[in-house]
Amino acid sequence: MPRDPLPLLHSTFGFPGFRGVQESVVTRVLAGDNTLAVMPTGAGKSLCYQLPSVVLEGTCVVVSPLIALMHDQLRAATAVGIRAATLTSVDTDQMETIARFRRGELDLLYVAPERASNMAFRELLTQAPLALFAIDEAHCVSEWGHDFRPDYRLLRPLLDHFPHVPRLALTATADKVTRDDILDQLGIPREGMIVAGFDRPNIRYTISPKDNTTRQIADLIAETPGAGIVYCQSRAGTEKMAEALARSGRPTRAYHAGLDPQVRARNQADFVASEDMVICATVAFGMGIDKPDVRFVAHAGMPKSIESYYQETGRAGRDGDPAVAHLFWGAEDFAKARQRMSEVEPARQAGERVRLQALGALVETPGCRRKILLRHFGDDAPDYCGNCDNCLNPPGAVDATEVAKKVLSAVFRTGQSFGMGYIEQVLTGVSTERSLMNGHEALGVWGLVSSADELALLKPVIRALLLRDALRANDFGGLEFGPGARGILKENEEVSLILQPKRERRGRGRSGSSAGTVANPSGDPLFEALRAKRRALAAEASVPPYVIFHDSVLREMATLKPRSLSAMANITGVGERKLTAYGDAFLQVIREEGA
Structure with a gap:
């Protein structure tokens, strides 16, 4: 036995x-x-x-x-x-x-x-x-x-x-x-x-349309203390993003499969050992991370599936402390995903299509993000989680069906071969050499969008049509009809747009930041002194700080202030080996700082 x-x-x-x-x-x-x-x-x-x-x-x-x-x-x-x-x-x-x-x-x-x-x-x-x-x-x-x-x-x-x-x-x-x-x-x-279920209640899910993605991610980093991962969609993108974010003063590294193996290994080791580094990575930076104190994961574009999104965001907050997962998406992400789907073997296409539809539902919903995510995996989930952007700050909605019909009409009348920018110019009546040469200024759709309200909806509507597969981008970047166009043009299918609330920009680590981090609750000097001791011990042992103790262990020490090894042994996460190795060092800090 x-x-x-x-x-x-x-x-x-x-x-x-x-x-x-x-x-x-x-x-x-x-x-x-x-x-x-x-x-x-x-x-x-x-x-x-x-x-x-x-x-x-x-x-x-x-x-x-x-x-x-x-x-x-x-x-x-x-x-x-x-x-x-x-x-x-x-x-x-x-x-x-x-x-x-x-x-x-x-x-x-x-x-x-x-x-x-x-x-x-x-x-x-x-x-x-x-x-x-x-x-x-x-x-x-x-x-x-x-x-x-x-x-x-x-x-x-x-x-x-x-x-x-x-x-x-x-x-x-x-x-x-x-x-x-x-x-x-x-x-x-x-x-x-x-x-056991799939819920990660300590992660706050937030999803935003792209609008200068680098600046959006820089804002997220500025208000979120602690280590973080930014997933980029190309090798060049990781290096460009890391260079841009380094200007904020945060330590940053790039990680992708094309780096020299020694550089790649060093960058990963630096990130694992750091308490505040940001690493910009492709999905090559995947399952090889066992770092529990990642405070945020940002996606600078769509992941390949809802399963990938769940796993990649799951690298945040493994220690149970609050963390944030922020996804920035664009309509072109879905267009590229559909193009890639045609390259998948036929037997797998149906499953890939379901996964892409699930991602579309996740980014488009005005309701609870967590509900969409959990129900995809078969979990029961309430309609309100209280820890996603839509639950915390419910978005508004507007009927954009008429604008959608105008966009589709413009795409059709111009021959389904021009890109998003040109379609916008046609609809708003912006004369160019190309529009004159093509004779498009004589079309009935020329200048069809003129009111301020409709002008504001043009880009979001095109994004929504691409998301719903009513529009597709061809190999040359031109827009053409997808299978979802017929329902809008012929069957009066409604196109409702979510209006995301304006997000306030906050300074680094301000109370109420999107991450809800608890890296140093109430600025407790004893907690910080314990972290400093952990940092020194980790450097001496050549291991990441979390291998010594998680933040939650130090937080409990700072709260209970044990004065003996026997009392220290009652702290959650302090086993016999660690008590012997580190107990006296942390007790000394508590005696000196916690009096």
């Missing part, structure tokens, strides 16, 4: 009890049952295999998709006293790791799916007791998932070769189709699935 996990939960991790579905997952694992756990980022997925790894005899083999992610998780596991190692292509101590495994000296062994599916590795695993197979980021196993990795589909023979070793698959991002595929591919029964 396995040992009772609760004493080890407290002594190793410093937690007085389980959170959410952790207990249900751990109970199944300890009973030897195969399990799929679908848990939101920040819900403590890694504990579901880390705790069994110290309870059970033998080694827990963790299959993880990225080396950087494995090394982050290795640091965190080692910091709490778990005997852990990675076996990757960049590790120089592979022979030592293999020897430790054979001697039964490892609780956790992290490997990539490419190695795990190798016959030589399977043979190695026969040479020592195994406690568990944990398949992290398990949505990668599904061809319907947004991050499909073919090597994940080669794991089943390895798992079946050790039928008495339980298998635990973990993911934060999987709709029903993907969940069913994971179960089938990894040989987990339907009753073995535990879905």
Whole structure:
């Protein structure tokens, strides 16, 4: 019989009890049952295999998709006293790791799916007791998932070769189709699935049309203390954005697959170790981040799917503190997405179309963003969440059907071959050499939009028509009809526009900022002194500050002001290893600053 996990939960991790579905997952694992756990980022997925790894005899083999992610998780596991190692292509101590495994000296062994599916590795695993197979980021196993990795589909023979070793698959991002595929591919029964839900209540979702995106993101950064990620849509875009944002005085870095590998690794390491850096990245900066104190994630354009959006925004606020996810979108994003869809194999196009429609519903809704997001994943959600832009500051709406019809008429009358700017010129009667040459000034649509109200709606209406697939951009940037045009022109389908409230620009870190951050509540000097001590200890140990303690732990220290190691041991997140390593140093700060 396995040992009772609760004493080890407290002594190793410093937690007085389980959170959410952790207990249900751990109970199944300890009973030897195969399990799929679908848990939101920040819900403590890694504990579901880390705790069994110290309870059970033998080694827990963790299959993880990225080396950087494995090394982050290795640091965190080692910091709490778990005997852990990675076996990757960049590790120089592979022979030592293999020897430790054979001697039964490892609780956790992290490997990539490419190695795990190798016959030589399977043979190695026969040479020592195994406690568990944990398949992290398990949505990668599904061809319907947004991050499909073919090597994940080669794991089943390895798992079946050790039928008495339980298998635990973990993911934060999987709709029903993907969940069913994971179960089938990894040989987990339907009753073995535990879905915790997808809500991340500490993240504030905000979505805005693009209007000088660089300035919009600079405003967000100015009012949001802490580290953040800006997702850009091209490699050049990351470098341009990083250069522009650096002028604000915040430390910034760029990250994309085209950088020199050493530069890329250094930029990621600098970001992980920093408490206030902004990294501008492509989606190459993906699952390899295990940083809990990211205070905001900004998208400078549309993600490729609603699953990608959920996972990318989920990198904010993993420590449970308030964070913000702000998406800036343009109609051209949807036009490009539809063009890319034609390049997808036919069997996948229907699913991609559903995902794009879900993104459209998310950006276009005047109602709760969280409701749209959660219901996409099959979660029940109330009509009001209280922590998205639309719930906090409800937008107005205007009937723009007549303006939409005028735009469509202008596109049709000019031959469905001109871009957005030219269509606007035709509708507003701006004479140019091109309009004279084409004879468009004689058309009935020439100067058809003249009132101030209609002029203000032109750009939003064109954006809405592109979003609804009533208009499409051709390969040369010209606008042409999409399938949604007929309903507006022939069937009087209404076009209602959301009028976003004007957003006040605030200074850095002002109360009420969009992030709602709590980096330093009420300016507590003891909290800041504890952070300074953590920073020094982290630099000395060459680890990121959060590996020492999360902000929430320091906040509890600042509130309770423990005066002894025994009192310090009662702080959530202070296990025996960290108490021994750091307890005296933080007690000294509390004695000096907290009197």
